[in-house]
Amino acid sequence: MAGPVEIETASPNVKEKMEILTDNFDPPAVVVEPLLPVVTVANGGPRESEEEEEEGVEKPTKKSKEIELGRNVHSTCLAITEPETNDEFTGDKEAYMAAVLARYRRNLMERTKHHLGYPYNLDFDYGALAQLQHFSINNLGDPFIESNYGVHSRQFEVGVLDWFARLWEIEKNEFWGYITNCGTEGNLHGILVGREVFPDGILYASRESHYSIFKAARMYRMVCVKVHTLVSGEIDCSDFRVKLLDNKDKPAIINVNIGTTVKGAVDDLDLVIQTLEKCGFSHDKFYIHCDGALFGLMMPFIKRAPKVTFKKPIGSVSVSGHKFVGCPMPCGVQITRMEHINVLSSNVEYLASKDATIMGSRNGHAPIFLWYTLNKKGYKGFQKEVQKCLRNAHYLKDRLRGAGIGAMLNELSSTVVFERPQDVEFVRRWQLACERNIAHVVVMPNVTIEKLDVFLNELVEKRSIWYQEEHVQPPCIAADIGKENCACSLHK
Amino acid sequence: MAGPVEIETASPNVKEKMEILTDNFDPPAVVVEPLLPVVTVANGGPRESEEEEEEGVEKPTKKSKEIELGRNVHSTCLAITEPETNDEFTGDKEAYMAAVLARYRRNLMERTKHHLGYPYNLDFDYGALAQLQHFSINNLGDPFIESNYGVHSRQFEVGVLDWFARLWEIEKNEFWGYITNCGTEGNLHGILVGREVFPDGILYASRESHYSIFKAARMYRMVCVKVHTLVSGEIDCSDFRVKLLDNKDKPAIINVNIGTTVKGAVDDLDLVIQTLEKCGFSHDKFYIHCDGALFGLMMPFIKRAPKVTFKKPIGSVSVSGHKFVGCPMPCGVQITRMEHINVLSSNVEYLASKDATIMGSRNGHAPIFLWYTLNKKGYKGFQKEVQKCLRNAHYLKDRLRGAGIGAMLNELSSTVVFERPQDVEFVRRWQLACERNIAHVVVMPNVTIEKLDVFLNELVEKRSIWYQEEHVQPPCIAADIGKENCACSLHK
Numbered sequence: 001m002a003g004p005v006e007i008e009t010a011s012p013n014v015k016e017k018m019e020i021l022t023d024n025f026d027p028p029a030v031v032v033e034p035l036l037p038v039v040t041v042a043n044g045g046p047r048e049s050e051e052e053e054e055e056g057v058e059k060p061t062k063k064s065k066e067i068e069l070g071r072n073v074h075s076t077c078l079a080i081t082e083p084e085t086n087d088e089f090t091g092d093k094e095a096y097m098a099a100v101l102a103r104y105r106r107n108l109m110e111r112t113k114h115h116l117g118y119p120y121n122l123d124f125d126y127g128a129l130a131q132l133q134h135f136s137i138n139n140l141g142d143p144f145i146e147s148n149y150g151v152h153s154r155q156f157e158v159g160v161l162d163w164f165a166r167l168w169e170i171e172k173n174e175f176w177g178y179i180t181n182c183g184t185e186g187n188l189h190g191i192l193v194g195r196e197v198f199p200d201g202i203l204y205a206s207r208e209s210h211y212s213i214f215k216a217a218r219m220y221r222m223v224c225v226k227v228h229t230l231v232s233g234e235i236d237c238s239d240f241r242v243k244l245l246d247n248k249d250k251p252a253i254i255n256v257n258i259g260t261t262v263k264g265a266v267d268d269l270d271l272v273i274q275t276l277e278k279c280g281f282s283h284d285k286f287y288i289h290c291d292g293a294l295f296g297l298m299m300p301f302i303k304r305a306p307k308v309t310f311k312k313p314i315g316s317v318s319v320s321g322h323k324f325v326g327c328p329m330p331c332g333v334q335i336t337r338m339e340h341i342n343v344l345s346s347n348v349e350y351l352a353s354k355d356a357t358i359m360g361s362r363n364g365h366a367p368i369f370l371w372y373t374l375n376k377k378g379y380k381g382f383q384k385e386v387q388k389c390l391r392n393a394h395y396l397k398d399r400l401r402g403a404g405i406g407a408m409l410n411e412l413s414s415t416v417v418f419e420r421p422q423d424v425e426f427v428r429r430w431q432l433a434c435e436r437n438i439a440h441v442v443v444m445p446n447v448t449i450e451k452l453d454v455f456l457n458e459l460v461e462k463r464s465i466w467y468q469e470e471h472v473q474p475p476c477i478a479a480d481i482g483k484e485n486c487a488c489s490l491h492k
Numbered sequence: 493m494a495g496p497v498e499i500e501t502a503s504p505n506v507k508e509k510m511e512i513l514t515d516n517f518d519p520p521a522v523v524v525e526p527l528l529p530v531v532t533v534a535n536g537g538p539r540e541s542e543e544e545e546e547e548g549v550e551k552p553t554k555k556s557k558e559i560e561l562g563r564n565v566h567s568t569c570l571a572i573t574e575p576e577t578n579d580e581f582t583g584d585k586e587a588y589m590a591a592v593l594a595r596y597r598r599n600l601m602e603r604t605k606h607h608l609g610y611p612y613n614l615d616f617d618y619g620a621l622a623q624l625q626h627f628s629i630n631n632l633g634d635p636f637i638e639s640n641y642g643v644h645s646r647q648f649e650v651g652v653l654d655w656f657a658r659l660w661e662i663e664k665n666e667f668w669g670y671i672t673n674c675g676t677e678g679n680l681h682g683i684l685v686g687r688e689v690f691p692d693g694i695l696y697a698s699r700e701s702h703y704s705i706f707k708a709a710r711m712y713r714m715v716c717v718k719v720h721t722l723v724s725g726e727i728d729c730s731d732f733r734v735k736l737l738d739n740k741d742k743p744a745i746i747n748v749n750i751g752t753t754v755k756g757a758v759d760d761l762d763l764v765i766q767t768l769e770k771c772g773f774s775h776d777k778f779y780i781h782c783d784g785a786l787f788g789l790m791m792p793f794i795k796r797a798p799k800v801t802f803k804k805p806i807g808s809v810s811v812s813g814h815k816f817v818g819c820p821m822p823c824g825v826q827i828t829r830m831e832h833i834n835v836l837s838s839n840v841e842y843l844a845s846k847d848a849t850i851m852g853s854r855n856g857h858a859p860i861f862l863w864y865t866l867n868k869k870g871y872k873g874f875q876k877e878v879q880k881c882l883r884n885a886h887y888l889k890d891r892l893r894g895a896g897i898g899a900m901l902n903e904l905s906s907t908v909v910f911e912r913p914q915d916v917e918f919v920r921r922w923q924l925a926c927e928r929n930i931a932h933v934v935v936m937p938n939v940t941i942e943k944l945d946v947f948l949n950e951l952v953e954k955r956s957i958w959y960q961e962e963h964v965q966p967p968c969i970a971a972d973i974g975k976e977n978c979a980c981s982l983h984k
Contacts, residue, residue, distance in 0.1 A: 074650055074664065076647060077647045077648075077651045078647045078651040078863065080863060080867050082870040082871060083867075083872070083873070093867070093868070096646070097620070107629075111642035114642070118630075120628050120630070120643075122627075122643070124688075126626075128589070128590065130591070131597055132600070133820050134617075136616075136814055136819065136820055137821065137824050138610075138617050144564055146564075148610075148919060148920060148925055149605055149925075151600055151603045151607065155568060156570055156596075159572050160572065162571060181854075181855070183853065184850075184851050185851060219684060219711065221712065329630070329856065330630050330853035330855060346538060359677060359678075359822075360674060360676035361675065361814070361822035363821040366821075371570065372589070375572050375575075376589075378572075378573075379574060380574065380575070428642070431642045445682075461872070
C-alpha cells in the first residue's frame with residue numbers, strides 16, 4: 001500500500017500530440033457536427049401548428065426560425081503552452097501573459113460599454129473586496145450548518161438570505177435557501193423540490209418560460225405540460241385551466257415567471273392560484289416555483305405588480321444575483337420553505353453537513369459580493385434604481401416608436417422588445433438577445449439615457465441603409481408582440 | 493401595456509418585520525427541524541448488515557455513525573441593514589463594512605493556515621487577475637459557440653479544455669466539454685450524458701463514490717446499484733461482476749473513481765472494463781464516467797497509475813479546478829465525446845448558442861484562473877508538485893505510524909487516512925474531514941513538512957491527554973482501513 005512511487009512526466013508525448021493536433025486541425029469539423037440542420041425553437045416547439053394565428057398577422061418566415069449560431073471560437077482560443085526551461089529567467093512568458101491579459105481587459109471594457117441585450121447590471125465597484133481573491137472560499141453543503149472546512153463565508157450568505165426572506169415575507173425559522181451559481185440552478189432546485197414533494201406531479205410552465213425549466217423536466221424525467229401565452233408573454237390562464245382539468249388526478253407543479261426572459265412578462269400569480277383553486281386543486285395538491293430571475297428583485301418596488309410573497313401558497317422563489325444587483329460572476333438566490341427541504345436532504349458525514357443544494361461545493365465569494373451591494377444600497381437604493389430603469393425603458397420605447405420602429409414594453413418591465421435588426425454585426429455590437437423576428441434591450445441601472453441615445457441614433461442610421469430599397473422591408477412582428485405594437489408596412 | 497408606473501417602497505414594512513424576527517428568533521428551532529435523529533452514512537447505507545465482517549475486526553460503534561453536524565450559523569450571521577439617510581455623509585456604514593471585511597480577512601488567513609482536511613490547494617497568487625474583477629464575465633451556454641453576450645472568456649476556456657483534452661488523449665474535433673462550477677457539476681453532467689445515451693441503463697457506483705453520484709441517481713430517476721469496495725476503498729470488481737450479471741439485459745453506466753473522497757482510492761479502470769467485457773457487455777452497451785475530482789490531474793504524472801485516457805472506452809472525465817490547481821472559487825473541467833453530446837443538447841435561440849451544460853450562465857472568471865495557472869506551471873510544474881505531495885504524504889504516514897497511530901496511504905494517493913481525533917475542537921481547528929472512526933489529511937502543494945510537523949506535534953500532545961486514562965482507548969479502525977493499518981490495542 002505504501003512504498004516509494006515512481007513518477008514520470010507526460011509532457012514529451014503531449015508536446016508531440018499538440019503539434020499534430022495543431023497541424024491537422026480543421027475548424028469546420030468542430031462546428032458542423034453538433035449543429036442540427038433545421039432547428040425548432042426550444043421553448044416554442046412547433047409554434048405555427050399549435051397556435052391559432054391572428055387574422056392578418058404574418059407568420060414568422062421559416063428562415064427567421066433557424067438559429068443563427070455564434071462564431072466557433074475553437075480556432076481563436078488562447079492555447080496554453082508548456083513553459084520553456086529558461087522562462088523564469090527571461091520573463092518572456094510572463095510578458096506574454098501580461099500582454100494577453102491587457103488586451104483582453106481592453107476588449108472587456110469595449111464590450112461592457114456596448115452592452116444592452118442581457119439583463120446584467122454591469123455597473124459595480126467591488127474594489128474593497130479585491131483583497132479576498134487570495135482565498136479559496138467554499139461554502140460547501142448547507143449554508144446554515146458549518147462544515148469542517150473553515151475558509152467559508154456562511155455568515156455573509158445567511159445575512160443575504162435573511163434579507164431576501166424579509167423581502168419575500170417568510171420568517172427566519174420557516175425558510176431554507178442558499179446562494180446558487182445562477183438563475184438556472186435556482187430553477188433546477190425549485191422544480192426538484194416540487195418533484196420531491198409530489199413525485200407524480202405534472203410540471204406546468206408557459207411556453208415563454210426560461211429554457212432551464214424544460215431542461216429540468218427532461219433531467220428529472222417529469223411530465224411537462226406547456227401552457228400557451230398571451231401576446232404580452234404572460235401565461236394564458238384559460239389554457240392553463242383546460243390543461244389542469246385534463247390532469248385533475250395528478251398534483252400540479254407550476255413554474256410562474258416573474259419576468260419572462262424575452263418579453264419581461266410577469267405571470268399573474270394570483271390568477272394562477274385562483275385557477276388552481278377553481279379547478280379543485282387544494283393547497284396540498286400543488287407546488288408553485290416562482291422564477292424571479294430578474295424581476296424578482298424589481299417587483300417589490302413596483303406598486304401595481306402582483307406581490308411575490310410566501311404569505312401566498314408558493315413553494316419557492318429564485319432570483320439571479322448578477323442581474324439587477326450586479327456581480328462579477330453569475331450567482332443567484334433560492335428560497336424555499338423549510339418543511340419542503342427535508343424531503344430533499346440527506347446527511348453526508350464527509351462534510352459534517354446536510355446537503356440539500358444542487359452543487360455541493362459552492363462559490364464563497366458570490367455571497368460577499370451580494371452582501372456588500374445589499375448593505376450599501378439597501379431597499380431604498382434598489383427602489384431608486386428600479387424607478388430609473390423603468391423611466392429609461394419608457395424613454396427607449398417612446399423614441400423607437402417615434403422613429404417608426406415597432407416596439408413593446410410590458411407594464412411591469414424594463415425590457416423593451418422591438419424589431420430584430422437586420423444586420424448580424426449590429427446585433428453583435430450591441431449584444432442584443434434575439435428570438436424569431438424580435439430583439440430586446442433590457443434597461444438595467446448601467447444603461448443611461450446617453451447610452452440609449454447612441455444606440456438609437458445608430459439604429460436609425462443603419463435602418464435607413466438596410467431599408468433604402470423598397471423591396472427590403474422591416475420584419476412584421478405582430479405575431480410576436482401584437483398588431484398594435486407592430487410598425488410594418490401592413491400594420492403601421 | 494405602457495403608461496406611467498407607480499412605485500412604492502417596501503422598506504417601512506420590512507424594517508418592522510426585521511425587528512420582530514430578531515426578537516423572537518429561536519436558533520434551535522432552525523437546527524432541530526431539518527435534522528433526522530438517527531442518520532445512516534449517505535454513501536454507505538446500512539453497512540454492517542450488507543458487508544461480511546472481517547474476523548477480529550471491531551464494528552464501528554453506533555455512536556460513531558451518528559453525524560456530528562457543524563454549528564448553526566443563523567444566529568451569528570452578518571445581518572444586512574438599511575443604510576441611514578446620512579450614511580454617505582458620515583461614512584459610518586462604510587467604516588463598519590470595512591471593519592467587518594478586515595476582521596473577516598484575518599479570520600480567512602488563520603483558517604487558511606490551519607487547513608489540512610480538504611483537497612484544496614490554497615497556495616496561489618492571482619494578483620495579475622485582480623483587474624478583471626470589475627467585469628461581469630459570463631460564458632453562458634456552449635464554450636465553443638459565441639453567444640451574443642460579449643463579456644465572456646471563451647478564448648481562455650477553450651484553451652483550458654484543449655489542455656485537458658491533450659492530457660486525456662482525445663482529439664480536438666472529437667471532444668466537447670466545459671468549465672463547471674465544481675466537481676459535483678462534472679459528475680452530474682457525466683451521469684446525465686450516460687443516461688441520455690442509455691435511457692434504461694443502470695448506474696453502478698462503488699459505495700465509496702462521492703455523494704454527488706447518488707444525488708445524480710436520485711435526481712435523474714435512475715436505478716442505482718451500489719458495488720462493494722475493498723479495504724483500500726477501490727471498487728470490488730468481483731462484486732461488480734455479480735451485480736452486472738444480475739442485470740445483463742440492461743446497459744451499464746459506471747462511475748469510476750479516480751481517487752475516492754475519503755481514502756483517495758483509485759478504481760482499477762482496466763479491470764472495470766475487463767469485467768464489463770467478460771460479462772458480455774460490448775462497447776455499445778456501457779458508458780463509463782471517470783470522477784477524477786482530485787487525482788484526475790495527479791495520476792497522469794504517476795507511472796504505476798492506471799491511465800485515464802479516451803483511447804480506452806470511456807465516455808467522460810471530470811476533474812475539479814479548485815483542488816490540485818487551486819482557485820479562489822470552486823470550479824471544474826468536464827470532457828466528454830462529441831458524439832455523446834448531441835443527445836443532450838438543444839438549440840436555444842435566446843443565447844444564439846446550443847446549451848448542453850447543466851448551468852446555462854457560467855462563471856467566466858474561473859477559466860481565466862485555470863488558464864493562468866496551467867500556463868505558468870505547465871505539465872512539468874504539475875509533475876513536480878505531484879512528486880512533492882506524494883513525498884510529504886509518505887512523511888506524514890510514516891510519522892503517524894512512528895507515533896503509534898494507525899494510518900493508511902494508498903499507493904497512488906496523497907490522502908493519509910488515520911484514526912479520528914477524539915476532540916471536535918481539534919478536528920475543527922485543522923479542518924479535518926471525518927467519516928465513522930477515520931479522519932484524513934490530503935497533502936496538497938501548500939501542505940509543507942513544517943505544517944505537518946506542527947500538526948503532528950499537536951496531535952501527539954493532545955492524544956497523551958485524551959488517552960491518559962486506561963479505559964479511554966483510541967478507536968479501532970480495522971473495519972475502515974484494515975487490521976494491518978490499525979494500531980488499536982487489539983491490532984497493534
